[in-house]
Amino acid sequence: MSIFKTEDEVRDSAKIILQFDKKEKNVQQGTGQITTFNQLGFKGFNDKPDGWYLPDSTFDVAIILETKSEDKDIAKQEFIDELFKNIDIISSKYNKTIGILYNGQDIAIYKNKQLIKTAKTLQPKQYYLDLFKDNNIDKNKIYSLTKRINDLLHFKFGIKNLYHRMIFTASALVVERFGGNLEAIKNNGFRPFRNKIYDTLAKSLEEHRQQNLKIDILLEVYSEIRMNVVENQDDINEFIDGIIGISHSVNSDNWNGEDVMGIFFNEFNRYKKKSESGQVFTPEHISSFMYDLLEVSYADNVLDATCGSGSFLVKTMANMLQEVGGNNTKEAENIKQNKLFGIEFDREIFALACANMLIHKDGKTNLEHLDTREAKACEWIKSKPITKVLMNPPYERKYGCKKIVENVLNNVSVGTKCAFILPDKKLEKDKMHSLLKKHTLEMIIKLPENLFDAGITTSIFVFEAGKPQKDKKVFACYMEDDGLERVKNQGRHDIKNRWSDIERYWLDVVTRKVDEQYQTHQWLDPKEHLSYQKPQQEFEIYEEDFKKVILDYIFFENKIDVKEFNDKLLNRVLYQAEISDDKLVLDLQRGNDE
Template sequence: MYLTEDEIRDNAKVILGFDEKDLGVKQGTGQITTFNQLGFKGVSDKPDGWYLPNDKQDIAIILETKSEKEDIFSEKHYAELVKNVEIAAQQYKCVVGILYNGTDVRVIKYIKGSGQYEEIADVAKTLQNKRYYIALFKENRINKQLIYSLTKKINDCLHVQFGIKNLYHRMIITACALVAKRYGAMLEKGMEYSLMTSSILNTLSKSLEKDRKQNLKLDLLVEVYSEIKMNMTNNQEAIDNFITWVSEISDCVNSDYWNGEDVMGIFFNEFNRYKKKSESGQVFTPDHITSFMYRLIEVNQHDRVLDATCGSGAFLVKAMCNMVKEAGGVNTSEAMVIKSSQLFGIEFDREIFALACANMLIHKDGKTNLEQLDTRTEEACEWIKGKKITKVLMNPPYERKYGCLKIVENVLKSVPIGTKCAFILPDKKLEKDGADKKYGNKLLKNNTLTTIIKLPENLFFGVGVTTSIFVFEAGKPQNGRNIIGYYIEEDGLETVKNQGRQDIKDRWQEKEDYWITAIRDGEDNLYNTRQIINPLEHISYQMPTAPFEIFEEDFIKTMMDYEMFQRGIDVKEFNEKVMKSVLYSSTIKENDDVVVIEFPK
């Protein structure tokens, strides 16, 4: 039984929010209201729905509904929508037109003066609240370089002018200020240090009230912030600069066009010029690698994603952004579900857990599903088992003392069978630490390692470790199945002074697209790095060995060494005598480009 047009229109009224009482706006749905009644003199056409602000510079919305059995992709229905949008455009600068039959949605937008209608291809597949369609006109592109620049200024300010020596404390202060700004804290130039601090604390506490009921550990963020002490607090210029720079970064992060770059990751890029690696053994994942791994294991908007050593939250923020984008954007109802119930993280370190909470808070949600646990424990395993995880993205601490492979083992045994899990690990980790067969071979006994992608050797420059991505299918034994390996030798990033490695020439996206396609199709025609790895022989990508070469001088040297050995001649003493004779006792002449060395008789 198909829904009628009247039923579709009534449903659309509620979904769009056209039944709400908004000041300064005419909005509603119906069959008998004409444009003339809505303020368009002499126009007798009747829209099915309308959102018409009193301010003609604001964005108007026109709705056309059809019964469920009608095909809204027909030219006739599209032409009807365009006609009504043109009527609205007589008075409004920007108009959104929506065609809806209860199942499918078509959306066009029109900007007065352009004379062109643009149908939006990547619009949300389900009907959304009016705020979503209004936001289609509000583009605010990210200036990532500006964020790096501002972060450097903030770091130097906190380090030098406020006297905060601890790396994490500088990050926590900045992150908490960003969270507070996100939730409406009063941070204005001229305010004293004590007022700034109390404003941040009060806003943090209020922003956590609702979520605290679900996750009491969120109080750690406030606790950690409260514990930080500054050596100098009376430099008004420094306070004003800090507030100004935080506000500028906040404007960027609040943009609908934020692409999931980990805020804390950018801070680490800047702050880590003082310290290359965290005290908990963690190496923080570059943004372009989080993007690559998201696509590598085919995460989508319906997945439930886990990072059981989430650090500052890089994988979770990237997953959040991409999943929300696939759902139609930050203003969709699906986005709220993704943020609140599809992202899960565990972090053991208390201060880094606080940073992860702040990072998720900055992006408006996701923080209720973070836990401060030790993934090496059964408690963490039980927590993971209850989350119905479908994909895993992780970069665990590498050292054995932090339980690297125990963490990997616990995650693989706690997620449902068949779950795709991608881990960044040192190249030889499964061979080196698995030599006693405690972990490496045990992992393959219970799980399938399908793919190894060796990453660029300078990816974690300064940390002294080369890494690969290891892709597992949980709960399915290897059973001798071969592993497919690839090597991404270059990522196109370059080192920027004091700002880490960045994609300043926009090379990575093309490379990412190539490698995702190559790995999916099982081919690498461009770089020819694909290899088949027998897990009984190796559990790592095998770099080609240099070909053996021997030259005539090598042969002569070996013969000379052997002859002097036979005669009992000291090679070192003999070499010194020859060198002195050549340098100090011989005559060197040049004759037709030939150098002649004559020794005394």
């Protein structure tokens, strides 16, 4: 027999979670069914709310709580109407209202009576007050700031190495995020500026060093960066202003993984399509698509065993945080510390990944400087509770692509879903059919052919680890267009807002296993094909083609120059009323004989 919490018990627990039990200046807050709205200052209303947060300033946000017992369905209209009635009462004074409908398990949040998507569990009141913060991110501003920073580092600071420019910038962002206050060292010269970044970076790593000694690589690489001594203080100040501007955006409640860091890394990587370690950087909308494709949730533990600068992990974190309601929720810290796992072999790129994670105050203790081709990395993967894998490994054979994919699949738990971006024909060209003896290739989604600037055509290959393929066929389809368009100096962007609908369509295709609109879906026999098979265009020949071939043959047999023939033909048409094809050919033959 199920025992449900009563409404009183739900109300009492909500009071503690919302922190309505604490005293605050200039605020009326509390719970119970004794106090009337009349007593709270709304004359003529004797209704008794379950909970309330009413600031003295009517320009601030007010909260009304309506609770039900656990066995009640809060989606019922009568309960919504009851909450709305109370919201209408406080709306006579407050323009910003939050209504909370809660039964101890389920929750519905209404912002000015509009149902909104928030954390799935009840949060402290500050989370709901922050829903009215205006933190919209100016993407164009971030682009211009990042471009200016890159140009300063390249041409004024003299940092020629692309990754050193990225690491220097990321280190400065870490400093600003950890309270380094770069603003205070403006106008102090070059050496205090550089030393401030080093000292604050070293201090910020102290607590993380106990759990991950390899995070010191970030500090080592920062120390190795060589640059000019910058005499122009305006250049230093401009760099600092750019860092502060980007840091504010990263800290925004509206940050969602691509708005800031996606722009930041895209701008730097624009100067180098492919890294020295064979990496091709994953567009953020494809990272998000793969997250949804594998039905990843905040409860999963996600691995990227060739994580590069950490863009996959950062996007995954952003999606998880969005799912639980944002950066200010109770679940956020658990996501940051325990849900993201990454391996990177290249030392400088590992340092960049550490910086990237530190900027977001997450995930740094679960990054390892290892080689996924080696046994030590396999043991590390095996020791972690990985439930999903999202990867874009280096493609070339010299970087061990085949071995990387094989080691990941062999060392995650049975049933783990793994998605890899690989060149279209990679499994076939590298003779990776043996993978199917242990693992199932479930589907192949061919991606748009203009996705990567490097000219590589790719597909997403989705495996289920630890379960042999046997006779199961492979579903395949072709996403020919992602709706993005090229913007000068900014890469490809969704300027016409088409991607959302396109993504929704293809997620539906892979769920239902049929592409009704474009008719691209296939069922492949893995013994014959391990790639999407583009249909061959039908061969057609027209009468004009036949005549041209015959004419070309006649010219060849009679040793007639085609260009000369065309010139003489044009002259005859322009200057003589009539012309005989036979006579023209005869004239050309006579000319050749002569």
